[in-house]
Each structure stands twice: as C-alpha cells, then as structure tokens.
Amino acid sequence: MSETLQKFLDRVAESAEQSALVKMTLSKPANRHDDLRNVYVKPVLIKEKRLFAFTYHYDRRDEVKNYAAAQMADILQEMLPARFQNAVLFTVNEDVTLLVSAKGKATLQTKKVQENREQNLDHDRQKTRLINPANPWWYQLGLTTREGKITADMQHKFKQIYKYAEIVESLVKPMKFGGTVHIADMGAGKGYLTFALHEVLTHRLHLDVDIKGVEIRPDLVLKINEIIKADGLKGLEFVESSIEAYHPEKLDVLIALHACNTATDDAIASGIKAGAELIVCAPCCHKQIRQEMERAGRFDAITRYGIFLERQAVMITDTIRALILEYFGYKTQVMEFIEMEHTPKNVLLVGRKTSKVPDKSCILQQINELKARYGIGRHYLEETLGMEFS
Ligand SMILES: C[S@@+](CC[C@H](N)C(=O)[O-])C[C@H]1O[C@@H](n2cnc3c(N)ncnc32)[C@H](O)[C@@H]1O
Numbered sequence: 001m002s003e004t005l006q007k008f009l010d011r012v013a014e015s016a017e018q019s020a021l022v023k024m025t026l027s028k029p030a031n032r033h034d035d036l037r038n039v040y041v042k043p044v045l046i047k048e049k050r051l052f053a054f055t056y057h058y059d060r061r062d063e064v065k066n067y068a069a070a071q072m073a074d075i076l077q078e079m080l081p082a083r084f085q086n087a088v089l090f091t092v093n094e095d096v097t098l099l100v101s102a103k104g105k106a107t108l109q110t111k112k113v114q115e116n117r118e119q120n121l122d123h124d125r126q127k128t129r130l131i132n133p134a135n136p137w138w139y140q141l142g143l144t145t146r147e148g149k150i151t152a153d154m155q156h157k158f159k160q161i162y163k164y165a166e167i168v169e170s171l172v173k174p175m176k177f178g179g180t181v182h183i184a185d186m187g188a189g190k191g192y193l194t195f196a197l198h199e200v201l202t203h204r205l206h207l208d209v210d211i212k213g214v215e216i217r218p219d220l221v222l223k224i225n226e227i228i229k230a231d232g233l234k235g236l237e238f239v240e241s242s243i244e245a246y247h248p249e250k251l252d253v254l255i256a257l258h259a260c261n262t263a264t265d266d267a268i269a270s271g272i273k274a275g276a277e278l279i280v281c282a283p284c285c286h287k288q289i290r291q292e293m294e295r296a297g298r299f300d301a302i303t304r305y306g307i308f309l310e311r312q313a314v315m316i317t318d319t320i321r322a323l324i325l326e327y328f329g330y331k332t333q334v335m336e337f338i339e340m341e342h343t344p345k346n347v348l349l350v351g352r353k354t355s356k357v358p359d360k361s362c363i364l365q366q367i368n369e370l371k372a373r374y375g376i377g378r379h380y381l382e383e384t385l386g387m388e389f390s
C-alpha cells in the first residue's frame with residue numbers, strides 16, 4: 001500500500017474515533033464497466049452503537065452495509081485504488097481528498113473548512129427519502145452544501161424537485177417496460193429535474209434507463225455532462241440540441257418542464273410522433289395563443305381585462321394541448337404540479353397512451369369551438385403535427 005493511501009486511511013480512522021467523520025465518498029470508478037458507481041459513507045447510530053453506513057450505488061440498485069470503525073480500513077483498502085480513483089473524507093474541520101491518477105500515482109489534498117459542521121447520526125431519514133440531498137450531484141448542481149444540506153436559497157427549488165420526483169415515481173411505477181426505458185427531458189436547463197428523474201428511476205424503481213436531457217445552451221450541456229462523468233452516472237446524458245431538431249428514434253417517456261412558449265408544443269409533438277407511452281409537461285410562458293386572441297380582438301366579458309386575457313390564453317393553450325393529446329389516444333390529466341408559492345407555472349399536463357380509440361370527431365369539434373369563440377386561427381401544436389383541424 002502506498003504511503004499516501006496509508007495517510008488517508010489514518011485520517012479516516014482518527015476522525016472515526018474522534019466522532020469527527022461527517023461523511024465520505026468514493027467515486028470515479030477505476031473500470032468504467034464496473035456497475036458499482038460510487039459509495040457514500042456516513043456515521044449512524046444503531047441500537048446505541050456508532051457504526052458507519054456504506055451505501056453502495058450500483059447502476060440499478062443501492063445496497064447499504066453497516067460496519068464498525070475498526071472494519072473500515074480493510075473495506076477501504078479493498079476498494080482504493082482498485083475500484084475507485086477518488087475518495088473524499090469530510091470531517092468536522094477539514095476535507096481530505098485522495099486522488100489516484102490513471103498511472104496509479106496517489107496524491108492527498110487537505111482543506112480546512114470554515115463553516116460549523118457536526119456529525120449527523122440520524123439513521124432512518126436517508127433511507128426513506130425519495131431524493132437524497134447527500135448525493136454529490138446536488139452539491140455540484142448548486143443545491144446543497146458539500147455536506148448535503150439544502151442551502152437556504154434553494155429550499156423552494158428543492159421542494160419543487162421533491163414534488164416532481166413524487167409525481168414521476170407514481171406515474172412510472174405502474175408502467176411495464178421491456179428493457180431499457182428511453183426518456184427525453186426536453187429543455188432540461190440546469191438539470192435539477194433530470195437528475196431527480198434519474199435518481200428516482202434508477203435508485204427507487206431500479207430501472208435500466210437511457211435519459212437524454214435536451215438543452216440548447218452549450219455551456220449548460222458541457223457543465224452537466226462533466227458532473228455526470230465525475231459521478232459515474234450511467235444512462236444519463238445531456239445533448240446540445242433544440243427541441244425542434246431533436247427526433248429520438250425510441251422514446252418511452254417524454255418530459256418537458258417549463259420549456260418556453262411553443263417549445264412545449266415541439267416537445268409534445270415529438271413525444272406523440274415517437275409514440276411515447278407517457279408525456280409529462282409543465283408549460284411555461286404562453287405567447288402564441290394570446291397573440292392570436294389579441295389580433296382577433298374578439299373579447300368577451302372575461303378577456304377584456306388584461307390579466308384575465310392572459311390567464312384565459314393560458315387555459316385555452318393548455319386545453320387545446322390536452323385535447324390534441326386525447327385526439328392521439330392519450331388519456332390526459334391536468335394537475336397541479338406544486339403550490340403556487342413555489343412557482344406560478346404549476347400546471348402539469350400528463351398524457352398516458354391507451355389502446356382505447358378516441359372519439360376524434362367530438363374532440364375536433366371541441367377544439368374548433370374554442371378556436372372560433374376566441375378568433376384563434378391556429379394552435380402551434382396542431383401545425384407542428386401537420387394537422388389541419390379546422
Ligand atoms: C425555464 S428552463 C426549465 C429547465 C428545467 N426543465 C426545469 O423545469 O427546471 C427552460 C430551458 O429550456 C431551454 N430551452 C428553451 N427553448 C428551447 C428549445 N427550443 N430547445 C432546447 N432547449 C430550449 C432553455 O435554454 C432553458 O434552459
């Protein structure tokens with residue numbers, strides 16, 4: 001064993017003995033085909049005994065094993081550097097990073113920490129959480145501190161992510177897939193919800209996934225792909241593309257959350273064309289229909305007031321989207337995503353493909369009535385799908 005590795009193990013043993021070990025991560029698998037992607041270690045109290053919970057994150061499952069402090073050196077020696085090239089020990093007053101280069105050279109970096117840290121021996125909380133804020137990507141995405149505590153200004157965002165994770169789990173859980181589940185998250189942005197999706201589907205539902213985060217901004221795509229690589233996450237990748245230009249061959253689940261204006265329509269169209277089993281979208285700003293309504297000038301008692309015109313335009317845009325989904329055989333639900341205090345863009349359209357034949361003429365009639373009432377010439381989604389409804 002190298003002297004550097006021995007020093008790292010000594011620091012682990014010391015901090016464990018002094019109740020100063022906050023957490024430890026082993027990452028960057030030495031062999032990229034290894035299905036053990038990373039390991040998280042944290043102190044726990046079980047039946048009054050101080051132990052260390054090792055959470056082994058495999059591609060499609062997690063495994064937790066508890067060890068006494070005295071056993072840790074052996075366990076770590078088996079994995080460092082044979083299986084992992086990176087280990088970080090977080091203690092109450094310093095971070096100790098062990099890095100092993102491709103040529104096997106080990107280096108140790110120590111950094112004093114300023115903030116007050118303490119050990120958290122809460123055992124059960126992490127196991128039952130849908131999203132584990134201690135996972136390194138949440139820190140790398142800027143949601144948590146290094147110790148996995150959600151930062152004050154990200155509390156709202158986290159609530160939104162958590163709620164979304166609950167909804168996704170309830171929607172996907174009853175579905176049956178024949179193998180890898182192909183998913184596109186269109187307009188994925190900073191990736192918060194895409195990582196939540198990946199975490200729920202792999203760690204909670206144990207699915208084999210191929211998730212593509214489609215995003216037009218190259219800087220974001222680059223940054224997120226670096227995080228994915230550093231954490232060894234399998235089945236997740238960001239793709240630099242516009243939604244309009246992205247045409248997946250295989251698509252089981254289409255997600256589009258807060259994709260701007262008609263980008264939501266492009267995403268829905270792409271899901272319908274690819275025959276996705278599940279389409280989930282939270283529309284963002286709605287300009288196209290409002291502009292049509294304004295142009296027609298066919299105002300009624302509601303739409304003559306600016307704010308209500310705006311709200312009515314939102315409802316008409318999304319109602320027509322829901323009806324078009326029904327037209328293509330999707331059982332469609334409109335639900336609240338999260339309370340208004342967390343985001344005003346809180347409507348979720350959920351379409352589940354069914355084998356039931358839709359009553360197309362009745363749906364068309366409803367769409368046309370709506371359009372006629374407000375003088376709407378076209379809805380971008382029908383155009384994108386190449387449909388002439390009226
Ligand atoms: C409001 S953010 C939403 C991000 C994420 N889905 C969420 O809900 O947290 C919208 C993202 O969609 C991207 N976007 C907007 N129009 C797009 C298009 N036509 N093609 C690809 N990405 C687009 C933007 O760059 C932005 O990052």
